Amino acid sequence: MDAGLALSTVIAAMLGGAIRVTTPFLFVALGEMLTERSGRINLGLEGTLVLGAMTAYAFSYGTGSPWIGVLAAGCFGFLMGTLHATICRLPGVNDIAVGIALMLFGTGVAFFFGKPYIQPTAPRLPSISLGAWTGDPRFEQALQINPLFLIGIALAIFLAWALKNTRMGLVLRVTGDSEAAARALGHPVMLIRLLATAVGGFFAGVGGAFLSLYYPGSWNEGLSSGQGLMAVALVIFARWDPIRCLYAALLFGAAGALGPALQSIGVTQGYYFFNAAPYILTLFLMIGSAGSKKALRDAPGELSLTR
């Protein structure tokens, strides 16, 4: 295989991979961003993601409609978020500890109820073909786009707009930045955080639905490989901005696609190493952004991370 062809194959595979792998990152990151902008961290989104994947698969199998599965995943995510926020409002409770507990709870529940769904095949989400114009089958395949990806992009743009131009967006930012100010203005701080965490959970659940209903597209216990946790790192890297969350998710997605892409042109050396690219990227981004004092400046003031 000549070098030019190999390169374009890798690029096509990485592009396709990025688009496929990005979606769950994007949804979880947007959910986490929303929660953190209200002044709370929800580390439990990993559990929500897995639970979302399981419920989406189960409902899709049960009803025959993958979209009902997506909705069900979102609703279970909403419930998980509500649970997190409800526990966190008790006095003296640490949101990070609750998050870890709920992460284990979510995956545990998903594995327990998900056992019967490992074998059967559920209807999967359709995809939209956007690559016909390229005339190149590799790019055509890469540009098979899932509607959820487009919804995710629209959601990121909508959230960026809403945080600046709606009253709710401003109130959310007030709550996340200064609890005292929010109280002085008479806003119900706990209720706002509850809603932000619950809606954040909804997004993460939808992200999970993508995992089981589109890519990889089946339900098993090894489905999520820590995307929910990596999304937390991604939010810090994106400095709590929805549009930057989108870019960061694409970057993580591309890193995740590196291993399979290289495999597609026959580079098998260091396959596991390249598969670990997103984790390595997370590590370096964490080191980089922890050292960046600029990131700290953009952090919501009420976050237990920054206090």
Added chain:
Amino acid sequence: MTGERRAIGLEAVKMRKVFGGLVALDDVSLKVPAGTFHALLGENGAGKSTLVKCIMGFYKPDGGQVLVDGRQSAIANPREAAEAGIGMVYQHFTLVPSLTGAENLVVSRPRGRQIIDWKAEHAALEEFLARMPFRAPLDKPVHMLSAGEKQKLEILKQLFLDQRFIILDEPTSVLTPDEADEVLGLLRGMTKRGDVTVLMITHKFREVQAFADDLTVLRKGGYAGAGKVAETPVDAMAKMMIGDTQIRERAARVAQKDAPVTLDIAGVCADADDGRVAIDGINLKIHAGEIVGIAGVSGNGQSALVEVLSGQRPMREGQLTIKGSDFIPSRQSMAKYKVFGLPEEPLKNAAVPNMTVAENIAFRTFDQPPIATLGWWLSAGPMRKRAQELIARYRVKTPSADAPIAALSGGNVQRAVLARELSGEVDVLIVANPCFGLDFASVEEIRAQIMDQRNRGAAVLLVSEDLDEILSLSDRVAVMSEGKIAYVEEIAKTDRATIGHHMAGHGH
């Protein structure tokens, strides 16, 4: 929200508030007629905040009533206070740092459309500002504004919300004297025109005399007096505030001649937590037997300087020298060069709240005999004995030496820290806002101790936001502005106005 609404009057009658067994407010009455500027005076803990919080609906009073424009009003929470036209500017700003001025104003409105039409909002805000006697920048995030701009924005916010009775809680503590005079002068103008009524909590007699019409004084939760400012001399105000508490006499300043330089701060630079420059090339020499006061609006690098000197913040550049030898702030060298300190908020910065008074007092000496054997075996007996001596000598009021230090009052925590830091020989003393939040008796006690150390030959660096404290204690004054020393002069050759101009950063 046009200027149709006029100033409103307010009267509080026999307000009473009990916390647990403690009577925080004992049948206090206050009358503020519409269009007047009223000062509420009192020491820390006199009940001023409790009174206004009862008026604002933060606390539910146990007795008494509030009359707004002569009508009895039940105000159950701050929102109802706002609806009645009563607004409050807090000592700690309630603006949201990451939001712009415009966003802060718009979000503070109790009702509004869900989707904000920024074009229309900006036009409305411009129109509103045009009617106001002063402006503040609206398009920058609030954390980029100066303290004076923030304070103006806080007041603008109340006016934007159409509040016509404005309560100010120590509004000038974060302002330069010039900014304070400007803001209070503008408010005074608005009360004269009958636009607003102002109730200002303060302990600065100068501001009361310059701007207020009437005053009410509280003492220990009770009513101590009231009157017209024009008919009340400062002595009478002070007497109402303090009552007949005994105040310790301060030792006279002993003249020191040609004393050698003890502490030499040369070209010191350091960064703030967020990476911005906190202090930038500080040069200062402090002689033995001299108090150098550092004036400045808080947030201009004073606390970073104190942190560098006490080893809490790394120094990026520069050198510290004590009596000619290099000084790197560490526990060992502090003991060697006899460097001691009274940081601000001692419970947070100089004590471990849950450890006992005796342990806290032993922080400097616990690893030396007689408390320690071989440097690691600690004996509680000698520790407690020494603590008891110091507790008696410095009149620390504590149930016992074994009580956690967090259980003590602010003044007594400061006395315990003072006992630890000043009981030995002191060559260098670094003091930051030592009297913040303390009552008169403690303030005088602590200032007297600082003066004693100076007279015994210590080099004292006094950082304070209270210009009166600097003027009364220092031999020389230095002004810090934006991380630099903007001005240094002997106290006899300068005055409040000159220092104030340099604090505002336009001294040249």
